[in-house]
Amino acid sequence: MGSLDGKVVIVTGSAKGMGAAEARDAANQGAQVIVTDILDELGEEIATEINATYRTLDVTSEKNWEILVSSVVEEYGRIDGVVNNAGIYSSQGIFNSSVESFQRIIEVNQLGTYLGMAAIAPIMANQKSGSIVNISSVAGMRGQVNIAYMASKWAIRGMTKSVAKTLASSGVRCNSVHPGAVNTDILFSLEEETLNHLISSVPMGRSGEPSEVAKVVTFLLSDAASYISGAEIVVDGGMIA
Amino acid sequence: MGKLDGKTIIITGGAKGQGAAEVRLATNLGAKVVVTDVLDDEGIQLAEETGNVYRSLDVTSPEQWSDVVNSAVSEFGRIDGLVNNAGIFDHGGILDGSVEQFKKIIEVNQVGTFLGMSAVAPSMVSQKSGSIVNISSIAGMRGFGAIAYGASKWAVRGMTKAAAKELGSSNIRVNSIHPGAIETDMLFDLGDANVNRLVSNVPMQRSGTPEEVGTTVMFLLSDEASYISGAEIVVDGGLIA
Numbered sequence: 187m188g189s190l191d192g193k194v195v196i197v198t199g200s201a202k203g204m205g206a207a208e209a210r211d212a213a214n215q216g217a218q219v220i221v222t223d224i225l226d227e228l229g230e231e232i233a234t235e236i237n238a239t240y241r242t243l244d245v246t247s248e249k250n251w252e253i254l255v256s257s258v259v260e261e262y263g264r265i266d267g268v269v270n271n272a273g274i275y276s277s278q279g280i281f282n283s284s285v286e287s288f289q290r291i292i293e294v295n296q297l298g299t300y301l302g303m304a305a306i307a308p309i310m311a312n313q314k315s316g317s318i319v320n321i322s323s324v325a326g327m328r329g330q331v332n333i334a335y336m337a338s339k340w341a342i343r344g345m346t347k348s349v350a351k352t353l354a355s356s357g358v359r360c361n362s363v364h365p366g367a368v369n370t371d372i373l374f375s376l377e378e379e380t381l382n383h384l385i386s387s388v389p390m391g392r393s394g395e396p397s398e399v400a401k402v403v404t405f406l407l408s409d410a411a412s413y414i415s416g417a418e419i420v421v422d423g424g425m426i427a
Numbered sequence: 428m429g430k431l432d433g434k435t436i437i438i439t440g441g442a443k444g445q446g447a448a449e450v451r452l453a454t455n456l457g458a459k460v461v462v463t464d465v466l467d468d469e470g471i472q473l474a475e476e477t478g479n480v481y482r483s484l485d486v487t488s489p490e491q492w493s494d495v496v497n498s499a500v501s502e503f504g505r506i507d508g509l510v511n512n513a514g515i516f517d518h519g520g521i522l523d524g525s526v527e528q529f530k531k532i533i534e535v536n537q538v539g540t541f542l543g544m545s546a547v548a549p550s551m552v553s554q555k556s557g558s559i560v561n562i563s564s565i566a567g568m569r570g571f572g573a574i575a576y577g578a579s580k581w582a583v584r585g586m587t588k589a590a591a592k593e594l595g596s597s598n599i600r601v602n603s604i605h606p607g608a609i610e611t612d613m614l615f616d617l618g619d620a621n622v623n624r625l626v627s628n629v630p631m632q633r634s635g636t637p638e639e640v641g642t643t644v645m646f647l648l649s650d651e652a653s654y655i656s657g658a659e660i661v662v663d664g665g666l667i668a
Contacts, residue, residue: 248526279593280545285489288541292533296578300529307521329588329657336589337537337582344581347570349521416570 188216189408194262196220196254198245198302199272201229203370204321207396208269210236211404217267220258245272245298251305264313267407268306270299270320270342275372277380279331288334295338296345303349303360311356317407318360320346321399324426327364327418339364343418350416359415361406366422367393389424429457430649435503437461437495439486439543440513442470444611445562448637449510450477452645461499464513486513486539492546506550508648511540511561511583516613520572529575536579537586544590544601557599560647561587562640565607565667568659580605584659591657600656602647607663608634630665 195212199205201223213219213236221236222243223229233240241257244250258265273295278287299320310316325332326339346362353360367373367384373393376384385393399421405411406419420426436453440446442464453460454477462477463484464470474481480502482495499506514536517528540561551557566573567580587603594601608614608625614634615622626634640662646652647660661667 280541280548280590281593283541283545285538285542289538292537296533296582297526297529300574300578301526303521304524304526311522326585329585329592331589331593333541333586333589333593337541337586340585341537341578341582344567344570344584345574345578348572348574348577349570351570352520352522352572352574 188214189410190267190404191216193217193266193407194220194258194264195267195269195407196222196258196265197269197271198222198243198298201225201232204365204368204396204399205269205271206232207400208271208403209238211397211400212267212407213238215404215408217407218262222254223272245302246293248301251301255305255309259309265306265309265316267317267319268302269403269407270302270318272298273321275375276335277332277376278334280333283334291334291338295335296341299342300345303345307349307353307358310358311353314357316358317411318349318358319403319406320360320362322346322362322364322418324364324366324420324422326362327420328426347416354415359411361411361414361417361419363399363402363406364418364420364422365394365399366420366425368399369393369395387425388422389427392423394421394423429455430651431645432457434458434507434648435461435499435505436508436510436648437463437499437506437547438510438512439463439484439539442466442473444613445606445609445637445640446512447473448641449512449644450479452638452641453648454479456645458508459503461495463495486543487534489542492542496546496550500550505554506547507557509543509547509559510644510648511543511559513539514562516573516576516616518573518617519575521574524574532575532579536576537582540583541586544586548594548599551599552594552597555598558648558652559590559599559601560644561601561603563587563603563605563659565605565661565663567603568605568661569667588657595656600652602652602655602658602660604640604643604647605659605661605663606635606640607661607666609640610634610636628666629663630668633664635662635664
């Protein structure tokens with residue numbers, strides 16, 4: 187018996203990295219997973235591997251979300267979990283951020299998460315159950331110089347609480363996960379010196395594996411987290427403690 | 428001797444309400460204020476009344492920010508303070524909000540604040556001094572139903588820390604203020620029933636005046652706050668304590 191048996195769970199940005207790990211872990215725990223991404227080939231592969239469905243989803247498109255949600259409800263009758271995992275990174279600070287690049291980060295990370303919640307909320311409220319997990323970051327808990335990325339991750343943290351408040355009486359929970367240095371393309375894209383400096387600030391002395399974040403997401407999706415809403419779970423090996 | 432003697436301060440959304448209170452207080456403390464807003468008539472009137480200059484400024488426009496900064500530097504030779512006070516409200520929650528409104532709120536409150544900080548930073552860096560005060564909200568500290576507004580105010584809180592980190596070595600301080608129920612049009616527009624409900628939850632059992640936020644802004648602009656950066660000051664009569 188898996189902790190997510192019978193639950194229908196959508197994971198965004200799950201063709202690779204952290205999202206793929208989340209999709210895998212949820213499937214291992216018995217969930218019916220809908221793998222979504224814009225990387226269709228990779229996404230199909232993951233879906234086949236874990237016996238899930240794949241749907242193409244650009245999280246910045248209201249229309250895409252509408253189509254996805256309708257098709258999931260039509261096929262499975264319900265939506266029990268959503269993991270707003272899709273996100274892009276930028277290391278740009280206040281001096282080298284163009285307004286366009288600022289807006290792009292906000293669009294994918296912040297608007298994308300908002301659109302996901304807006305699309306799913308009515309369905310979960312109707313069901314009187316559901317769990318939304320938003321992937322923020324340690325950058326959403328403290329000050330870092332990469333201002334656009336930070337702004338989007340703080341916004342996600344805040345929106346999580348807003349939705350938790352609004353949907354609580356409908357039995358729907360909403361929480362944010364704040365990963366630190368995790369072995370994904372985003373981490374590997376950092377310059378070596380920056381990366382080394384980052385890892386050296388981790389009390390555990392290492393970066394984390396995507397599966398270590400996935401297990402926390404699965405926990406929040408499951409009934410074991412039944413009294414947890416509007417909360418933040420930092421997964422960073424002690425880095426920002 | 429006023430504690431802002433000789434300082435040049437730009438204030439956005441300064442034509443009325445909280446912004447106008449900030450303009451008056453800063454003037455009384457000896458500052459030269461650049462009053463900015465999109466409400467040109469009221470703005471010009473206030474500028475004349477207080478012996479200051481007025482500049483039309485839509486905070487969502489990088490070009491207009493550039494013009495305001497250039498004219499401030501050419502007229503006064505320096506920029507000592509920026510108060511990112513301009514902001515708009517929408518009560519839309521996750522179930523009843525619109526994407527258009529979400530984007531509009533983010534544009535004015537979040538992008539506008541980012542553009543302001545980006546615009547003044549180079550001048551402040553070359554001066555090796557400056558104080559930026561970003562007006563967030565109690566909605567940037569907690570989860571309230573108004574999701575777009577909350578997202579933008581959490582983002583302002585986070586960006587404040589990003590800028591504090593990046594600009595600290597140039598002796599520039601960046602802080603956020605989180606007003607609660609303050610007697611401005613934004614509060615009155617909520618309607619009597621909502622206002623009464625909100626105020627009944629305030630330990631001090633009353634709303635605050637724009638001046639009570641303004642004096643806190645003045646403190647952060649002044650040298651009295653010389654070791655305060657990346658900080659949050661909540662001005663809410665104990666509402667979210």
